[in-house]
Amino acid sequence: MTESPLPVAVLVSGSGSNLQALLDDPGRGLDFAICSVISDRPNVTALDRAQDAGVETVVVPWSDFDSRETFTTAICDAALGSGALGLVLAGFMRILSQTAMEHFPDAIINVHPALLPAFPGAHAVENALVHRVAITGVTVHFVDEQVDHGPIIAQEAVGVRPDDDVASLHERIQAVEHRLLPKVVGAFGRGLLTVHDRYVRWEDESEEGVD
Amino acid sequence: MTESPLPVAVLVSGSGSNLQALLDDPGRGLDFAICSVISDRPNVTALDRAQDAGVETVVVPWSDFDSRETFTTAICDAALGSGALGLVLAGFMRILSQTAMEHFPDAIINVHPALLPAFPGAHAVENALVHRVAITGVTVHFVDEQVDHGPIIAQEAVGVRPDDDVASLHERIQAVEHRLLPKVVGAFGRGLLTVHDRYVRWEDESEEGVD
Numbered sequence: 461m462t463e464s465p466l467p468v469a470v471l472v473s474g475s476g477s478n479l480q481a482l483l484d485d486p487g488r489g490l491d492f493a494i495c496s497v498i499s500d501r502p503n504v505t506a507l508d509r510a511q512d513a514g515v516e517t518v519v520v521p522w523s524d525f526d527s528r529e530t531f532t533t534a535i536c537d538a539a540l541g542s543g544a545l546g547l548v549l550a551g552f553m554r555i556l557s558q559t560a561m562e563h564f565p566d567a568i569i570n571v572h573p574a575l576l577p578a579f580p581g582a583h584a585v586e587n588a589l590v591h592r593v594a595i596t597g598v599t600v601h602f603v604d605e606q607v608d609h610g611p612i613i614a615q616e617a618v619g620v621r622p623d624d625d626v627a628s629l630h631e632r633i634q635a636v637e638h639r640l641l642p643k644v645v646g647a648f649g650r651g652l653l654t655v656h657d658r659y660v661r662w663e664d665e666s667e668e669g670v671d
Numbered sequence: 672m673t674e675s676p677l678p679v680a681v682l683v684s685g686s687g688s689n690l691q692a693l694l695d696d697p698g699r700g701l702d703f704a705i706c707s708v709i710s711d712r713p714n715v716t717a718l719d720r721a722q723d724a725g726v727e728t729v730v731v732p733w734s735d736f737d738s739r740e741t742f743t744t745a746i747c748d749a750a751l752g753s754g755a756l757g758l759v760l761a762g763f764m765r766i767l768s769q770t771a772m773e774h775f776p777d778a779i780i781n782v783h784p785a786l787l788p789a790f791p792g793a794h795a796v797e798n799a800l801v802h803r804v805a806i807t808g809v810t811v812h813f814v815d816e817q818v819d820h821g822p823i824i825a826q827e828a829v830g831v832r833p834d835d836d837v838a839s840l841h842e843r844i845q846a847v848e849h850r851l852l853p854k855v856v857g858a859f860g861r862g863l864l865t866v867h868d869r870y871v872r873w874e875d876e877s878e879e880g881v882d
C-alpha cells in the first residue's frame with residue numbers, strides 16, 4: 461500500500477459533477493489527492509467547484525492551440541507541473557494524443573456513460589435511447605490510443621425505463637458514475653489496479669501479506 | 672388476450688437448450704404452442720428433444736440450397752406448413768433473408784448472448800471475454816434485415832468474473848436465456864408486444880379493460 465495519497469489531476473470541461481464526487485469522496489486525502497483541476501474551457505462550473513475546495517485550477521484553452529499534439533503537451537505540462545502521477549477525465553470532452561499515454565502509462569482514467577464497447581463517443585446516452593436498449597450503464601476504463609476503448613476497470617448496468625428521456629436516463633447514469641469513479645480512483649491510488657493485456661486486475665487487499 | 676395458444680416454429684442448429692426451456696415452460700400450451708421444430712442440420716440433439724416432447728420436426732439442410740433466398744423460402748414453407756404464426760430462433764446459426772421478415776413481420780424472435788449492440792455475430796461470448804468487459808448479458812429481440820440488430824424486447828445483464836472462461840461465462844448467460852426467452856415468447860403469444868419505430872412496448876396486462 462502506498463504511504464501517501466496518490467496525486468492526480470482531474471480534467472474537466474463543464475459542470476464537473478464527477479469532479480464533485482471525487483472532491484466529496486472519503487478516500488480523497490487518504491487514497492488519492494487532487495493536485496490540480498484542469499479545464500479546456502474557462503468559466504465552467506467545475507472550476508468553481510475546485511476553487512471552493514481549495515484545489516489549484518488551470519485553464520488550457522483548446523482554442524489557443526493549433527493541433528491536438530500541442531494541446532495535449534500543454535495539458536500534460538500543467539498536470540505534471542502540479543505533481544500529478546495520474547489523470548482522471550471527468551466529463552473532459554477533448555481527445556488527448558498518444559503523448560498523454562506516454563506521460564501517464566496505464567494511469568489515465570476515463571468515465572463513460574454506457575457499457576462499452578456499446579455506444580462510444582460523445583452522445584452515448586442519446587444513442588442508447590435511439591437504439592432502444594433495455595440496459596445501458598457506466599464504464600470506467602484506462603485510456604488507450606483509441607477513443608472509449610482502453611482496458612475496462614469497472615462497469616455497472618443501468619436499466620432504461622419506457623418513459624426515459626435523455627435527462628432522466630442521464631441522471632440515473634450519473635448517479636452510478638458518482639459512486640463508481642471515486643471507488644476506482646481510490647483503488648488506483650492504493651495501487652490495487654494492474655493491467656495485463658487489456659485485463660485490469662483488482663488486487664484483493666484482504667490477500668495482502670498472505671504469501 | 673388471444674383465446675388459444677399462438678403457434679410458433681422453433682428454429683434450431685444444435686443442442687437446443689433454449690428449445691428445452693421453451694418445452695418446459697409453463698406457458699407452453701397456454702400462451703404459445705410449438706407447432707414445429709426446424710433444424711438446418713440433421714442429427715442434432717435439439718431434434719431429439721422435440722421428438723421426446725412429441726413435437727413435429729423438420730430438417731431443412733442448409734447444404735441442399737444454392738442461396739440464402741431458397742433456403743429461407745424452404746424454412747418459411749416448413750414453418751407455415753405447420754401452422755406457425757411466429758418464429759423463434761433458439762441457437763439457430765443461419766441468417767434468414769428478407770423473405771422471412773415478409774412472411775413473419777415483427778414475429779421472428781431471436782436470443783443473443785450479449786447486450787446488443789455490443790458483440791453481435793456468432794462469437795459473442797468469446798468476444799466479450801477478449802474485450803475484457805465486466806458486464807455482458809442476454810438480448811431477446813425481433814429480427815429485422817440486419818444481423819443482431821432488430822428491436823430489443825428484453826435484456827438482462829450478466830457479470831463477468833475474473834476467472835471466467837468461455838464455458839463458465841456461457842453457462843451463466845444460458846441460464847439467463849433459459850429464463851428470459853420463454854418469458855418473451857409467452858408475452859408474444861399473449862399479444863402483449865407491439866413494435867413502434869424500434870420501440871417494443873410491453874402491454875401491461877393489469878391495464879386491460881381499463882379504458
